[in-house]
Amino acid sequence: MKPQIITFLIKCPDQKGIVSKLTHFFYQEGFNLVSAQQYTNSIDGMFFMRLRIESDDTVLISKEQLEERFARLAPAYDIVWSVDYGNKKQKVAIMVSHTTHNLYDLLQRNKEQKLHCDVKMVVSNHTKLKPIADMFGIPFYHLPVTKETKKEQEQQLIDLFDSNDIDLIVMARYMQILSNDFINHYPNKIINIHHSFLPAFQGANPYMRAYERGVKLIGATAHYATQDLDEGPIIEQDVERVTHESTPATLKAIGADIETMVLARAVKCHLNNQIIVDNNKAIVFPETGE
Known part of the structure; x- marks a missing residue:
């Protein structure tokens, strides 16, 4: 079965450790990180990230569980986010x-x-x-x-x-x-x-x-x-x-x-x-x- 690519778009106030926190979250949930693109607007103090993760048969978490768990993480860092699973045109x-x-x-x-x-x-x-x-x-x-x-x-x-x-x-x-x-x-x-x-x-x-x-x-x-x-x-x-x-x-x-x-x-x-x-x-x- 071909692995599924999931894309997260994230924006939040810039803060120390945010990249580590985000990547560690997906690592803990069993995902492979395909790419991580980030941009920090130092003038406005905002952080932006596009994360693409890979899901295969070894990942046991469902879409609903993934979104629920990420939603629990987001408020602590004032994260505004969206997710796309790439399987729908x-x-x-x-x-x-x-x-x-x-x-x-x-x-x-x-x-x-x-x-x-x-x-x-x-x-x-x-x-x-x-x-x-x-x-x-x-x-x-x-x-x-x-x-x-x-x-x-x-x-x-x-x-x-x-x-x-x-x-x-x-x-x-x-x-x-x-x-x-x-x-x-x-x-x-x-x-x-x-x-x-x-x-x-x-x-x-x-x-x-x-x-x-x-x-x-x-x-x-x-x-x-x-x-x-x-x-x-x-x-x-x-x-x-x-x-x-x-x-x-x-x-x-x-x-x-x-x-x-x-x-x-x-x-x-x-x-x-x-x-x-x-x-x-x-x-x-x-x-x-x-």
């Missing part, structure tokens, strides 16, 4: 409007099993991208929205996502501003791609504003959606150098390529449990070969 919904590149890229990566997830649906306020969803055999839902029907449409979205047990929502250029109620229903479960290197050029039409400013770098940012537009915890960013000869059209074309890479990396980090959110900052641990 997260269910993903992709939201889009008009642009094709992010949707096509994510569905192609999913088809090639480069993303550890189950894309359950594509949802759009338009029908333009239905052929792409059909091409990959993914159910497509058309939920049009106007200013007057926004509340009702978002409730339809919530009903659709909740009835399908969606774990992650990816806004692959869904060009609608989500309400606070909707965002709060899925905390740290909505990833948005913004076609700018935030915090520069927030909001709409960043490529035109970048052109008007004569930027020398064009970029993209993937972040968790929060109540503050384009100000959620940043997961991934990248840039490409451009020149004064770049037009809004060429900036847009260059930006599209950056967007696909940035969004795919951000989604992969989320699916691999590499992210701890602390206030409005995302602590993103690098891959360890998993």
Whole structure:
């Protein structure tokens, strides 16, 4: 039987002996430590850790017992934690409007099993991208929205996502501003791609504003959606150098390529449990070969 990899994400106030205490706990419970990644924010006095442990037939403790025993340890060190057992693919919904590149890229990566997830649906306020969803055999839902029907449409979205047990929502250029109620229903479960290197050029039409400013770098940012537009915890960013000869059209074309890479990396980090959110900052641990 193949060993099971269990991932713990941990944050707590920094304190002496915390690494020893955590690793010793899992050793006592019979687990093999596969990897331990840690980061200490000395300015805020916070400690973050991503622990991956291996469970096999020699481990006699159940999931319930493991969580119960760790929960007894946590209060003494003010530990906030989560655990993932790696045996369940997260269910993903992709939201889009008009642009094709992010949707096509994510569905192609999913088809090639480069993303550890189950894309359950594509949802759009338009029908333009239905052929792409059909091409990959993914159910497509058309939920049009106007200013007057926004509340009702978002409730339809919530009903659709909740009835399908969606774990992650990816806004692959869904060009609608989500309400606070909707965002709060899925905390740290909505990833948005913004076609700018935030915090520069927030909001709409960043490529035109970048052109008007004569930027020398064009970029993209993937972040968790929060109540503050384009100000959620940043997961991934990248840039490409451009020149004064770049037009809004060429900036847009260059930006599209950056967007696909940035969004795919951000989604992969989320699916691999590499992210701890602390206030409005995302602590993103690098891959360890998993």
